[in-house]
Amino acid sequence: MLVTTAGRTNQTMIEKAMDIADELGVSYIDRKKRTVKGLRELYSEDFLVVGKERLELFSIDSDEPFFFHPNSASFRLKRIMQNEEDPFIEAAGLMAGMSLLDCTAGMASDSIVASHVAGADGKVTGIEASKAVSYVIKDGLKKWDSGIREMNEAMNRIEIIHNNALDFLRQAEDDSYDVVYFDPMFGDPIESSAGINPMRKWAVYESIDQDTIDEAKRVSKRRVILKEHFNSPLFEELGFDVKRRPSAKFHYGSIEI
Template sequence: MTFIVTTSHKPDAKIAARAKDLAAKLGVPYVSRRRLKDYLKLKPVDFYYVLDRNGQLSISYDNQRFFFHPSMAKLRLKNFRDGQRDHLIESLELKGNELILDTTFGLGSEAILMAHFLTQGKVIGLEASPHIYRVVKHGLEHYPFQYQWMYDAVSKIILINADLKKFIRKVADGVYDIVYCDPMFEVPQYSSSSLNPLRPFAVYNPINEEDVLEMLRIAKKRVVLKTRNTDSLFDSFKTIKFDRISGGKSSGVLYGVIEKK
């Protein structure tokens, strides 16, 4: 995929300098916004990074825009505080001091939610796609969060650009208290407007039984897997047995918990 770096319209000198630095770091051209239209006529690209006047980083392509935002974390915590169940939080059974490995970080909304319930713990997130990693890491560091709890939550998150299959096989036994995995659904949910712009950059690498056994090896307490009730992930396991499975009927999302014996 070919890409360049630019800015939003009428950037100040500081934003332009930061965009130039990013382009140099990535080894791709920096194109000023006023020259962008003419540049793309001569040298079409698959997408381009945009650093806007507020210091936020996004990706633009085909009239789509992929950017970081914490909206689902905000909504889920609000619902939880209003008395609604959150099956992920229930499945994790957090004490507050856990070291959690989130093997499929994505936009990070679930990691932010998990981190909120940690008083002394940390969430280590893995994101295989370099482009998703870059946009989301920038967002975690620079997004103007509306609430203090979000700033506190992201301070407990460390994001790493790594493929989960390779990463977990290099980890020693029992390093993490909990390992969480939310692989891409077999049937994409195109009604999810927040995820649709991300899809062209996502790494589609289904997990298998061997991967889950590796997750169990490096976990002290439990492994939590997420899927949809229409997917075959849970049924594909021959030797792995879930201690419990919970989920919402309306969402069709299931969380399967495997306790470390």
């Protein structure tokens, strides 16, 4: 991956792009009024484009960029503020002051909702295996203005860490989080989503195995949660109790600690 600036740039943006390239350990390329498509074809690389408002990831084989946005978190948080239930929060048993480890942060939608519910006295940590995605999400959580004070505060409280979920869990202390959560990227998408589809190229498709769940149970004080296809064999294989939701295409499974 290489780093460049948006088409309309200035010295401040150029210096920022150079700093990001140094931080990521990759090279900075001067835009020189060239198109992103032209740069990708010339260098045969993916590009991180540093704009004034946001960061965008362009893969070498797609013109559709990936960038941070809250995805489903916006309307879900609004529903919670109107005292409506959220299936994820209900499955996790999350309440104010609790801590949650999101082992598959992705777009961080669930982390945002969890951070709002956990509140200022709680803690939400998101683990993302893709270095590029984790960087864009971390940056976006600090910069995105949703227009909702409570949501902005929830996003700012989230800590995003670039790591493999199992490696992070192995290094974590016993009982260090109330809830440990897994929402692996579905290899066979449940539904087409303009919000998440651009991320599929960048996602790390890690399997959830027994070693990972055993570590999660050691780290969790209360509950381990898995979100999967309604017919996924993982629920039974890994010992999750499933709360079936009529007509839902995915379910939440839980292991009580």
